[in-house]
Amino acid sequence: MKCISVGVAANSRGRSDAHYRALPLVNAHLSTLPRALRRIATYVSENPNLVVRQTAKDLAVVTKSGPASIIRFCQAIGFSGLQEFKLALAGDIAAQHSPVVEKNAKQQASVSLMDQLTERIVLATRETQCLLDQAALDRLANAMLSARRIDVYGVAACGPIAQHLVFRLLRIGIPAHAILDTTYAAYVASGLGPTSAAIAISGSRMTKETVAPLMRAKSAGAFTAVITHRSDGPAVKYADEVLLTAGVHSPVAEPNSVIAFTNLIAIEVLASMLAVKQHALTQEEPNLTASGPIESVTTRGSTDVPRRRPHSKRCVSHTLFGVS
Numbered sequence: 001m002k003c004i005s006v007g008v009a010a011n012s013r014g015r016s017d018a019h020y021r022a023l024p025l026v027n028a029h030l031s032t033l034p035r036a037l038r039r040i041a042t043y044v045s046e047n048p049n050l051v052v053r054q055t056a057k058d059l060a061v062v063t064k065s066g067p068a069s070i071i072r073f074c075q076a077i078g079f080s081g082l083q084e085f086k087l088a089l090a091g092d093i094a095a096q097h098s099p100v101v102e103k104n105a106k107q108q109a110s111v112s113l114m115d116q117l118t119e120r121i122v123l124a125t126r127e128t129q130c131l132l133d134q135a136a137l138d139r140l141a142n143a144m145l146s147a148r149r150i151d152v153y154g155v156a157a158c159g160p161i162a163q164h165l166v167f168r169l170l171r172i173g174i175p176a177h178a179i180l181d182t183t184y185a186a187y188v189a190s191g192l193g194p195t196s197a198a199i200a201i202s203g204s205r206m207t208k209e210t211v212a213p214l215m216r217a218k219s220a221g222a223f224t225a226v227i228t229h230r231s232d233g234p235a236v237k238y239a240d241e242v243l244l245t246a247g248v249h250s251p252v253a254e255p256n257s258v259i260a261f262t263n264l265i266a267i268e269v270l271a272s273m274l275a276v277k278q279h280a281l282t283q284e285e286p287n288l289t290a291s292g293p294i295e296s297v298t299t300r301g302s303t304d305v306p307r308r309r310p311h312s313k314r315c316v317s318h319t320l321f322g323v324s
Contacts, residue, residue, distance in 0.1 A: 022088035023048060024127035025077040028244055032231050033076060039063050040073045044089070052090050056082050121261060127246035128262040132269065136241045140199075141273045143223040143240075144169075147197040150176040151217070153185050155209045158201040161263050165199070168271040172278065182209035189216035196220075200235050201263060202228035211235045227266050243270070 023045065030041045040063045044051050051059065056067040059082075063070075071081055079085040144150055150169065154162025159180040169176040179185040189198060189212075198217035200210050211234050218224045218238045226239040229247030236242055245262035 021092055021127065021130040022077075022079075022085055023092045024130045024246060027247075028131055028229075028231050029077050033073070036065055036069055037073045037076055040065060040070060041077075048089055048093055052086050052093065124246045124262050125265060128265050131244045131246060132266060133242075133244065136243060137270060137273055140223075140225050140241045140243070141270060141277055143225075144174065144197050144274060145277060146195075147223065148195040149192065150174065150197045150199070151185070151188065151192070151213075152176060152178045152199045152201065153210055153213050154178065154180060154201040155182060157260065158210070158263075161260055161267070162199075162201045164264065165201070165267045165271075168267060169274070172271060172275045174274065179213070182212070185209075185213035186216055189213040189222075190220055192217050192220045192222040194221045194223075196222040198222045198224050200224075200226045200228075200239070202226060202230060202233055202235065208234075211238065214238045227263050229262065 026041050026045050030038060030045065033041055040059065043059070043063050054062075056070045059065075059070045060067045074080070074082050074085040077085075079088065152162040152165050154160070159178075162180065163178045166176045166178040179188060192198060196217070198214060200214045202210065214224055214226065214235050215238045218240075224239050225241040225243065226233065226235045227243045227245065228235070229245045230236075231242070231244055243266045245266050247262075
């Protein structure tokens, strides 16, 4: 498979070095860490202001572990060591204590809810930028471009999110299906194969109705993925790729409203990456008839656009996060 790499280089975890953040990674990996490292993660999450001033020996004492475990914890969540982790943690603390313009009591009462929700959404957006794995996005996009069929599963509040993903795919000329009926989804998933891709959307919790079709799709040989804020969700073990988003809950709205928002961010990044890859392929191969069959894809408000059929084995690697 020939891959063309364009864009800005990212580190091994898919994030630009300029966007390292500590607390989102600690919270995302908390439930999946071994018991000893989980104890360290819990202490860090509850006492970030103390951690930035403590040495590996100090942390080992308060967490009842060893200095080696502290280093292993930092590496487990993507940092080279304690110093790099503490620098990122200090940045988190500074962001949480940014100055706020003072308001009188009447103004505060009228806009406080809006301010709280906006701040939570901004925080969720930044954490999602940190958590999304660039390499996973790239592999998922390549698999989707090669797939002859793409099914997207979503239950309850995740149904509209699944429909939005399908809408975005159709707008760039990639056929896809949103399947919201769980019985039908499980039935259809059994008939998928190596030329298919199945994607599950998870909200506040991953229900068994969503897990079942993904499990069957995986067993049938399809490429599988899940967009979720739970790194320990039951569907993760059936997914070839996981797009992890922030699980920040709003204090003034239904929790799913913010979680759905972060899943939408992942969808928009994925759709943009797919569009860039398609454009790069057309630039690389101006005469598609010489290397593969052509099909015309019509989207609303546009003319017919030639696109290589999904069985193409070519891929493009593109980085969307960060600047050099």
